Amino acid sequence: MEENVKAYAMPRIGDIAPNFSAMTTVGKINLHNHAQGKWIILFSHPADFTPVCTTEMSGFAQRKPEFDALDTELIGLSIDSVHAHLGWVNNVKKNTGVYFDFPIIADIDMKVSKLYGMLQPNESETAAVRAVFFIDPARKIRLIMYYPLNVGRNMDEILRALTALQTSDKHGVAMPLDWRPGEKVIVPPPKTLKEMDDRLADTECELIDFYLAKKTL
Numbered sequence: 001m002e003e004n005v006k007a008y009a010m011p012r013i014g015d016i017a018p019n020f021s022a023m024t025t026v027g028k029i030n031l032h033n034h035a036q037g038k039w040i041i042l043f044s045h046p047a048d049f050t051p052v053c054t055t056e057m058s059g060f061a062q063r064k065p066e067f068d069a070l071d072t073e074l075i076g077l078s079i080d081s082v083h084a085h086l087g088w089v090n091n092v093k094k095n096t097g098v099y100f101d102f103p104i105i106a107d108i109d110m111k112v113s114k115l116y117g118m119l120q121p122n123e124s125e126t127a128a129v130r131a132v133f134f135i136d137p138a139r140k141i142r143l144i145m146y147y148p149l150n151v152g153r154n155m156d157e158i159l160r161a162l163t164a165l166q167t168s169d170k171h172g173v174a175m176p177l178d179w180r181p182g183e184k185v186i187v188p189p190p191k192t193l194k195e196m197d198d199r200l201a202d203t204e205c206e207l208i209d210f211y212l213a214k215k216t217l
Contacts, residue, residue, distance in 0.1 A: 001103065007019035010117030013144060017042075018115045018137045024075070024103035025085050032139050034103075035073035040135040043153075044077040044118045044128035048088040052152050053078070056130070059155045070162055076188045077112060079128060112135035123149060134162060136169075171217055 011018060021030045034040070043060070045053040047114075060067075060074055067074055079087075089100045105112055108129070115120050118128035130147035142165050147153050164175045173185040189211040190196040196210045207211040 011133070011144075013139050013141055013143055017133065017139050017141050019139075020112050020115060020143065022105045022107065022112055023082055024105050025082060025089065025100075026103045029075070029103055029105075031075075031135075032074070037071075037137050039070065039072040039166070040075060040133075041067065041072055041158070042077065042116070042133040043183060044113065044116075044131045045172045046129070046149050047078055047126070048080045048084045049091070051151070054088075054092060056152050057100055058092065058096065058154075060102070061098050061100050063155055064102065064135060066159055067162075070159075074102040075105065076100070076102065077118070077128065079107050079110055079126065079190075081108055082096060082106040083087065088217070100109050120146075132158060134165060136165070151215060153168035167217070173215075173217070177212070183212060184216050187213045187215055188215075 017031060019030065019032045021028060030042070037149060045054060045056060057076065061074070062105075064074060064142065080088075082091065085106055087105045089104070095100045107113050110119065114129045116133065118131045119125060120129050123129055127149065130151070130153055132143075132145040133141055134143040138141050143161055145158070145161075146155070160180060163181055164179055167181070167185070170175060171185065173187060176184075176186050179185065184206060187199075187205055190199050199205070199210050199213060200207070202213070205215045208212050
């Protein structure tokens with residue numbers, strides 16, 4: 001029996017983030033014109049007034065100063081109306097004191113959700129999965145995370161990954177397993193015999209072998 005499964009496009013790492021204009025809780029925004037010169041974290045949640053989503057959105061809001069420090073703007077999204085978003089923001093603020101003071105897209109027509117592959121038909125056709133897109137100032141997608149409806153995201157990992165991307169860009173290095181700020185980074189491997197000889201003679205790096213060397217920034 002042939003399955004009838006709808007396929008929605010899924011942007012890939014390295015793609016320019018698909019542009020869109022959408023109504024949000026702070027008014028209409030255009031992705032490519034929004035927060036120019038800054039990184040953007042675009043993330044979706046299944047629905048307003050739901051328990052896991054409330055914990056996640058509260059996490060983003062409570063740690064917004066850390067994203068601000070990384071010159072990064074937050075943009076949320078769900079397939080709910082602006083009125084539902086506003087009611088939810090007000091409800092959470094009244095009950096917990098946490099204020100979602102970043103744009104939340106009202107994606108009623110699912111335009112953005114479909115554009116970003118946030119709808120996973122075998123999971124749900126009417127609720128966006130928990131997607132996270134890391135978008136750099138050039139509006140290139142640098143990292144993508146997808147979580148199912150019933151598992152909340154890890155805010156520490158989102159911030160760790162964002163810091164790693166920015167550190168890698170700034171210093172031209174790579175990050176080892178479980179890297180955290182302050183730990184040694186990986187120096188790119190040599191590409192010529194001379195570079196290999198220079199690497200083997202380098203006393204400033206922690207040399208495991210010519211292709212694997214670490215240093216402190």
